[in-house]
Amino acid sequence: MSTAVVIGGGISGLSAAYYLQKHAGEKIGKIILLESSKRVGGWMKSTRHADGAIYESGPRSLRIVGKPGRNALNLIEDLNLENEILPLTSNNAAAKNRYLYVNGVLCALPNNLMGVLRRQDPFSRALLWQFAGELFKTRSDLEDDSIHNFFSRRVSKEFADIAVDSMCRGIFAGDCRNLSMKACFKDIFNLEKTHGSIVLGLLRYPKVPADELKPKLIQKARSEKWASYSFKSGLQQLSDTLLDAISNHKMVDIRLSSPVQKMDLKDNGRMSVITDEDEIQADYVLSSVYSKNLAAMLNSDNNYLKSHLNAISAVSCAVVNLEYEGNLLPVQAFGHLTPSSESGPILGIIYDSCLFPSHDSNEKIPTTRLTVMLGGSWSEQLKTNGSWMSEADITNMATKAVRDHLKISNEPIRSKISLLDDCIPQYQVGHANILSRMEKFIEDKHLPLYLIGSSYRGVSVNDCILNSKLAVEKIV
Numbered sequence: 001m002s003t004a005v006v007i008g009g010g011i012s013g014l015s016a017a018y019y020l021q022k023h024a025g026e027k028i029g030k031i032i033l034l035e036s037s038k039r040v041g042g043w044m045k046s047t048r049h050a051d052g053a054i055y056e057s058g059p060r061s062l063r064i065v066g067k068p069g070r071n072a073l074n075l076i077e078d079l080n081l082e083n084e085i086l087p088l089t090s091n092n093a094a095a096k097n098r099y100l101y102v103n104g105v106l107c108a109l110p111n112n113l114m115g116v117l118r119r120q121d122p123f124s125r126a127l128l129w130q131f132a133g134e135l136f137k138t139r140s141d142l143e144d145d146s147i148h149n150f151f152s153r154r155v156s157k158e159f160a161d162i163a164v165d166s167m168c169r170g171i172f173a174g175d176c177r178n179l180s181m182k183a184c185f186k187d188i189f190n191l192e193k194t195h196g197s198i199v200l201g202l203l204r205y206p207k208v209p210a211d212e213l214k215p216k217l218i219q220k221a222r223s224e225k226w227a228s229y230s231f232k233s234g235l236q237q238l239s240d241t242l243l244d245a246i247s248n249h250k251m252v253d254i255r256l257s258s259p260v261q262k263m264d265l266k267d268n269g270r271m272s273v274i275t276d277e278d279e280i281q282a283d284y285v286l287s288s289v290y291s292k293n294l295a296a297m298l299n300s301d302n303n304y305l306k307s308h309l310n311a312i313s314a315v316s317c318a319v320v321n322l323e324y325e326g327n328l329l330p331v332q333a334f335g336h337l338t339p340s341s342e343s344g345p346i347l348g349i350i351y352d353s354c355l356f357p358s359h360d361s362n363e364k365i366p367t368t369r370l371t372v373m374l375g376g377s378w379s380e381q382l383k384t385n386g387s388w389m390s391e392a393d394i395t396n397m398a399t400k401a402v403r404d405h406l407k408i409s410n411e412p413i414r415s416k417i418s419l420l421d422d423c424i425p426q427y428q429v430g431h432a433n434i435l436s437r438m439e440k441f442i443e444d445k446h447l448p449l450y451l452i453g454s455s456y457r458g459v460s461v462n463d464c465i466l467n468s469k470l471a472v473e474k475i476v
């Protein structure tokens, strides 16, 4: 019977261990999950206060759309977690309304036909006309393109500078001038290749096969018009439930505080995985850690792989949860983002109390919970000599942003800051080539190594879960 080692106990590693124990059958006898820290979940972390208020320092909502969205719902149904879901339905203000903070004012993004037909700040022309022109733009034969260049070419420089720049800060905490269109938004990139236009491609977009819509929870999500969701105890309830599910299985051995130090390929095709306490002979290794951390575990026989893993960078973020007394939000929405031209290191603010009010404290006096996200590709502006500024200084920057952007001038009654180093990998132009070269190397050398986790094929939680499932399918 074979042994599979999963390195890292974030959502990718936990879901890989879950799918392995579920589908391993005769092939795998033992699954060992090695996690360097004292807890699993990785960036997924929800803190519950005594008064019931929940603060998220990492991800806070999952979308239902696409194959990754449907796969996550299937996993949740499998875990019997459906009654713990906190849905955000598409008629809810937090699902409908998103703002940009541009030129010192909050500007609503269009969410209906009129909004697209009429000129609306911060854009100089109605979005309909910006996109109508897209139909007639020539098709590029670039192998890859930056996200900014793609949208400048196809829509307009203004749209790329403001809307696309902000969106990339709100998903990748990154700079759309460096990020790869092919790696970050593959489906849209391919629409240009196959249809010559995004708009035309979307109009001809194939329907989801009916059998993929059959599972009960997917039907419920569609019929109740969910846009996204969390869980009653916060998103960490998903990683906690996965942990419970795999812990109950006798073939799974979960070792916390067990950082992997080294890995060696042996002549018998197995890999030895070395921790401080043990040397494990593994038939399959699924690595979910940040690519540069994996590179550090490999020896010099694998310099080619190491250099490619080291070529994938990541950015660091500061996440500041703030809570104020009273209902203070000037608008009801998901939150707002800022383009980099407006406010370098302040990426945006999420209006948590609007998104999931049941995560507010259960005290009689209502409160407003907000999360200010800072840093990303602009994190140098929060650092001196490579080290983070003091937590108090960064928290002050966050409260000043709330004062300036939302005109909330009270002092917060509670706050929490989390400094997240290398938390979002950056898929820069050429990322897809790095991946295919690494895959060829692994195949040619018959390495029993599977690359999962957010460094490779998608940073969203849904992508991480799906990619773990696909890796397990390759094994079994």
Ligand SMILES: Cc1cc2nc3c(=O)[nH]c(=O)nc-3n(C[C@H](O)[C@H](O)[C@H](O)COP(=O)(O)OP(=O)(O)OC[C@H]3O[C@@H](n4cnc5c(N)ncnc54)[C@H](O)[C@@H]3O)c2cc1C
Pocket: 007, 008, 009, 010, 011, 012, 013, 034, 035, 036, 037, 039, 040, 041, 042, 043, 044, 057, 058, 059, 060, 061, 062, 063, 258, 259, 260, 261, 288, 289, 290, 293, 317, 319, 420, 423, 424, 452, 453, 454, 455, 459, 460, 461, 462, 464
């Ligand atoms: C601030 C923020 C907000 C986000 N918001 C959203 C959102 O709303 N929705 C969404 O879908 N996504 C969101 N994301 C993205 C998503 O949360 C992450 O991409 C995802 O959680 C990554 O999971 P992972 O398991 O691949 O990696 P990680 O969470 O990084 O897990 C890797 C694990 O490996 C461990 N490890 C590291 N080195 C070693 C070693 N040597 N040996 C053993 N273990 C090791 C780490 O301790 C960690 O537990 C957000 C991310 C951040 C940072």
Ligand SMILES: C=Cc1c2[nH]c(c1C)Cc1[nH]c(c(CCC(=O)O)c1C)Cc1[nH]c(c(C)c1CCC(=O)O)Cc1[nH]c(c(C)c1C=C)C2
Pocket: 061, 062, 063, 098, 099, 169, 170, 171, 172, 173, 227, 228, 317, 334, 335, 336, 337, 347, 348, 349, 350, 373, 374, 376, 424, 459, 460, 461, 462
């Ligand atoms: C540090 C700043 C970040 C903010 N969000 C993320 C980072 C790194 C990461 C992130 N947020 C979302 C995803 C998943 C995307 C997906 O494809 O599923 C990731 C990786 C979700 C998300 N964030 C925002 C929106 C509109 C969405 C989609 C969810 C939905 O439609 O319900 C906007 C947003 N993100 C950030 C802010 C401040 C913000 C404000 C509106 C921060």
